[in-house]
Amino acid sequence: MSLAQTKEKATKERLTSMELPLKGWSASARSDAYDRLMGMGLPVRRDEYWKYTRPDAFTSADVPRAAVQEDNDAPIFDALDCHKLVFVDGIYSEEFSDGLSIDGVTLELLSSTSDVDIHWAKSLYGSLEKKGQKPVARPLAAFNSAFAQEGILMHVKKTPPKPISLHYVRESDVSDVMLHHVVKIDEGASITILESGDVAARCNMAIEAEIEKDGQLNHVRAQGRDHERNALTHIFAQLEEQSQFKSFCLTMNGVLTRNETVIEMRGDDGMAHVAGASVGDGDFHHDDTVFITHDALRGESRQVFKKVLRNGATGVFQGKILVKPDAQKTDGYQISQSLLLDDDSQFLAKPELEIYADDVACSHGSTSGAIDEEALFYLRSRGVPAEEATNLLTLAFLAEALEEVENQEISDVLNAHLEGCLKRGC
């Protein structure tokens, strides 16, 4: 059987027992997404874009079981003053949330608007995902657009007084959740969105964000210590003139994580920074896949990813900067680095550039290696115990990625969390 036939068969099998929620304003977008998915087929190992990560856990009919772990720590961002929205196994919890009302922002649930035929999100839902299918297919994102059960529809008209914190709680060993958030940021408005906790035993999450002129989106995600879960996320962001998008993700364990970020710099003078720090142990597999398209003048983009891997963990980075013919004066930077703490761990990277404009500067670097023995010796000779010295050097290694978080308070919280995890052995 050819690859296409294999895919078609597998995709049909996967979807037989699923019902497409075709109601209200999102119906046409969902049915389009369904057609897209059928056209592309679910990903398989032989797909070039899944060369380094097995998609099976995301595409199987059965949810890989993931035992819920005891975690007595308070949610990481509780230390900050923010507006909290909580989802338990993908279902919005009124009880634990601060409610759907905050100054400057319209907050609605995807599920509760399903009966309405006219909605502002109609022009956005699934549209950035659809654009993000070229030049590389992302069928699991189309899958999400078609079948997402819940999500926040967020229209930012004015900068809200505090960050919005989305916290996910998981209570089931077999929860299978698709969340689809839509964020629209009006001209000149800015917002900070925090995400923490673990969505489900298997999660497929998509965020579509449209940032109008001079708008700003700061996104910080902390994927927690829930080891057995499988998580797939997509962020599709479209940047208009002088707008800014910053995203940072901290991942501490998880058997399988794939975070895809797809950005289109559409307006001149935009800025997009995507960064991530991850620390993985054992059967940890973490994949950061980033695709930034420069289609306007003087855009600036940065990708900074640092991975610390031990006891057989795997880190993957697939990053691409695409500079279209008219995107002159683009400044693109990309660095991916791994610190391998033992011989069993591995780092797989594909840092790509595709450039069609001549007056641009794009650099990409990728390195991999062990901890610096000299630095370790220096610390040990000054009486620092081996483990502590390793942790210190690990933190120093991750620092460049963490520095991408501009807000000092948030950055402090992340640092403290990371340090605590390293001390405990995650």
Place this chain on the structure above:
Amino acid sequence: MSVATDMEVKEGVDQETVDAVREVGGTYKYGWDTEIEMEYAPKGVNPEIVRLISDKNDEPEWMTEWRLSAFKRWEQMAEPNWAMVDYPEIDFQNQYFYARPKSMVEKPKSLDEVDPKLLATYEKLGIPLKEQMILAGVEGREDAPADGRKVAVDAVFDSVSVGTTFQAELKKAGVIFCSISEAIREHPDLVKKYLGSVVPVSDNFYATLNSAVFSDGSFVYIPPGVRCPMELSTYFRINAENTGQFERTLIIADKGSYVSYLEGCTAPQRDTAQLHAAVVEIVLEEDAEVKYSTVQNWFPGDENGKGGIYNFVTKRADCRGDRSKVMWTQVETGSAVTWKYPSCILRGNDSQGEFYSIAIANNRQQADTGTKMVHLGTNTKSRIVSKGISAGVAQNTYRGLVSMHPKAKSSRNYTQCDSLLIGDKCGAHTVPYIEVKNNSSRVEHEATTSKVDDEQLFYCRQRGMDEEEAVALVVNGFCKDVLQALPMEFAMEAQQLVAISLEGSVG
């Protein structure tokens, strides 16, 4: 034919570089053809053609079978489409797979008997097939030794080897240098043992096709402990129209031996594209060293993309023995489409692989080229330096793999690839794959400029340059370094390119 002279070039790009690239993309100097009576196999490819080629070369049965099994596999394979190149579908049944000058039907016994027209062709290309000191005084090369140097040449014209020079002298040193068809007849044990051992028959679509239909090529065997007394070279010339060239090169460097091997290629200017699918295999035993240099100057097609050579080549070196070393140097200026990844399998402990490349794409040329460094042995080292320059509406892609296997402890890779765009209609792309599976190895892909040789930097700084200036000088000087890695015989080509700097590169 020239690159549009009114092309706007961004500030910061060195004018000398622009001129040099224009010069390269200017009139193709080797576009003439030789009028000579040819003998063709029927058009197309099928088991009969495979048998016919085998038959023309007087091959033993085992070789014919080897080819036929390759053909069977090829029929099952699909043409790869992952490279960033775009060309009309190739009709494999509408071209010749075998063409030889009629005068070669009866194999000439010595160079004196070779058709003067053929000799004149090579003479005109600057490759005299005479056993003489050649290139004694290449213009502008003061460092050329006054007494000249010897280079043995195997000249391949369409599907056959026309002649090989200095065979007797090489034989005295124990070196075997002949056409592959001769090697199959005269040295079957060596060929049987090594052919297909580096590039397996079903390695990829074009390598498999080559295994089925290769018509000739060069064979080199350097016995243990021998330093080859002269440089060896093969010159490939495609002359016939509508004909593909499929040559096979096999180089075996036995324990402790050394050889420097050069390869050159040209073709006449024709309206229809022609296929060239070669395979080069290099085997290196313990402590052996091979330097393989290519100046690829196939006809690139005209400024509208008409004609040109489709260059789909598989080149691989297998460093089987400990401490063996291979160095690929390539200057790619020709071909309409290039698909070529000279690779190193670093199997022996402490073995080393190096890849230096300058790829210049003008007009509508498309180049997708790079290397694979597969580290299997401990303490293996590799270095990749690739410079891609695009002008006109050309596309230039670096595609490479660096793989550190779990057992390749304490290995090292350094990769640097720069691209320069001249004009705003062309493209430059980089697609590196990096796979690190142990922690004692270090891999750096274009890390930082601080990795520039400290000694060179120190030298520059001592002479009053600030650090930035010094780094720029050292980095941009690298094109020249690649050229200096070329053997003298390519001095002419190199001279044309020395003006190129990567100042103003995009990434």
